[in-house]
Amino acid sequence: MNSKSLLKSLYLIYKFSIRRLRTSYASYGRTQKHPPPEKLSGKTIVCDMEGGLLRTSSTFPYFMLVALEAGGLLRGLLLLILCPLISCLSHEVGLRVMVMVCFLGLRKDKFRVGRAVLPKFFLEEVGLEGFEVVRRGGRRVCVSSMPTVMVEEFLQGYLDVEVVLGRELKVFGGYYTGLMVEEEEEETKASLALEELLGDEKVGKGGAVGFGSYPNSLRKQRLFSHCEEVYSVSEAEKRRWHPLPSSKYPKPLVFHDGRIAFRPTPLAALCMFVWLPLGFLLASARALSFILLPYVLSIPLLALLGMRNRVVTSSPSPRKEEEEEEEARSSRLYITNHRTLLDPLVIAAALRRNVTATTYSVSRISEWISPIRTVRLTRNREEDKRRMKQLLEEGELVVVCPEGTTCREPYLLRFSPLFTEVSREVTPVASETSVTMFYGTSTNKLKFLDPLFFLMNPFPCYEVEFMGRVPTGSIAGEVCSSYQMANHLQGEIGRLLGFHCTSLTRKDKYLMLAGTAGVVDADDKGR
Incomplete structure (x- = not known):
């Protein structure tokens, strides 16, 4: 037999095998769309993540997030340029191209996008109908075409999946090579892992139940x-699925990181790159307005530049002119929940007066360009108390963020009670922000760019509501401790904003997102 005949025979065998796999898959119930609830009770669910859990099977947005957040803008731009080519390739080849672009040269031990960034976008794309199917099973196995490092933290941390069968990446010298382990080798390992999990749950003995769209790879077909x-x-049916409400998340999404605030589909990513030059110029103009102009001029100009601000004052009755003059001369302590580094600036603009912001260590660059005075605290309780008391004695209007760090989601972190020990009265301020393109907070070392990214949004919005003065020694006329007062004001601000109060702290945030206790370089510490 010559080589040509041998190749033809191998091709026929391969084609026959594919046909057998498809026929086998169809015989296992492909015509049925959703398994009855009674079929799932106590069973092992083998779910295709892209085909049975997410509302769309496209993986491009998640690779774009990896490219942008872990690799930078140039890597993201390269992936966008290659998008038309990727769409013309087969699923496996296109996947390998995206992995090469996104992972080549990244340090394995520094890769945290799968833990800190992607879970938010996965949760927002989970379909309620698919989630209900997976949730009813006894044990859960998820198969994914994406690398394990992208999906494992989400599936195990938020959906309680016991076994994650993703693609494995090759590593050399602690760096990703951009290559994946061969599909045949992965298939063998995945099959063995699945068989070990199933044990006696095999075909004919009340075995596992598979759920997903028709597999786009041999590996998934054989696992099913x-x-x-x-x-x-089908894809058409998944497009009619409802998004999973946040109230049904198995684990609340309190912390997440990254700059991108939208799902970067090819069209959305293209719009972002087109917007970047204009956004940078617009952010610079907004920042200069804050820094150089008095509030009477900067506030209307910022409104013309697209920045929306809303100020609400909870005042039970109009104040007399004498009271307002006395208040203007007196010191005052404002406490606010922490949304971005611009919180004190917005409060100062609302008051039309400069304030002093106490910080726990923003970058030196942020301090240099700040139009208001900033005073660093040391995280030494007695020393910080002394500094704040001194500022109040000098007649300063001081802004304090008792959370000690920012939180993007509608949650409040635990309030430090220190502010209750330095002033007899405080004025709580409830702050909320909204962005559409970039987040203005981060846990990386380039934190001085946080305000710039917030101002680069097309229409960034800030809402602040001033509450009435509150005595720090009592609640409803009853004497209370400093911790009780801190918890009380946390609850009041949370109620006003519609946020959930938590006992989480800055340390919890940085341990989850950055793998540290929040201690970084002295020149660029985290808030």
Whole structure:
């Protein structure tokens, strides 16, 4: 037999094998869309993440997030340029191209996008109908075409999936090479892991149930062959799925990181790159307005430049002119929940007066360009108390953020009670922000860019509401401790904003997002 005949025979065998796998898959129930609830009770669910859990099977947005957040703008731009080519390639080849662009040269031990960034976008794309199917199972196995480092933290940390069968990446010298382990090798390992998990749950013995769209790879097809029944859902049906409400998240999403605030589909990513030059110029103009102009001029100009601000004052009755003059001469302590580094600036603009902001260590660059005075605290309780008391004795209007760090989601972190020990009265301020393109907070070392990214949004919005003065020694006329007062004001601000109060702290945030206790370089410490 010559080589040409041999190649033809191998091709026919391969084609026949594919046909057998498809026929086998169809015989396991492909015509049924959703398994009945009674079929799932106590069973092992083998779910295709892209095909049975997310509302769309496109993986491009998640690779774009990896490219932008872990690799930078140039890597993201390269991936966007290659998008038309990737769409013309087969699923496996296109996947390998995206992995090469996104992962080549990244340090394995520094890769945290899968833990800190992607879970938010995965949760927002989970379909309620698919989630209900997976949730009803006894044990959960998820198969994904994406690398394990992208999906494992989300599936195990937020959906309680026991086994994650993703693609493995090759590493050399602690750096990703941009290459994946061969599919045949991964298939063998995944099959063994699945068989070990299933044990006696095999075909004919009340075995596992598979759920997802028709597999786009041999690996997924063969993994589904371990299931007694497989239920399929089409892309058209998934587009009609409802997004999973945040109230049904198995684990609340309190912390997440990254600059991108939108799902970067090809069109959305293209719009972002087109906007970047104009956004930078617009952010610079907004920043200069804050820094150089008096509030009577900067506030209207910022409104013309697209920055929306809303100020609400909770005042039970109009104040007399004498009272306002006395208040203007007196010291005052404002406490606010922490949304961005611009919180004190917005409060100062609302008051039309400069204030002093106490910080726990913003970057030196942020201090240099700040139009208001900033005073660093040391995280030494007695020393910080002394500094704040001295400022109040000097007649300063001081802004304090008791959370000690920013939080993006509608949650309040635990309030430090220190502010209750330096002033007899405080004025709580409830702050909220909204962005559409970039987040103005981060946990990386380039924190001096946080205000710039916030101001680069097309229409950034700030809302602040001033509450009435509150005595720090009593609640409703009853004497209270400093901790009780801190918890009380946390609850009041949370109620006003509609936020949930938590006992989480700055340390919890940085341990989750950065793997540290929040202690970084002295020149660029985290808030």
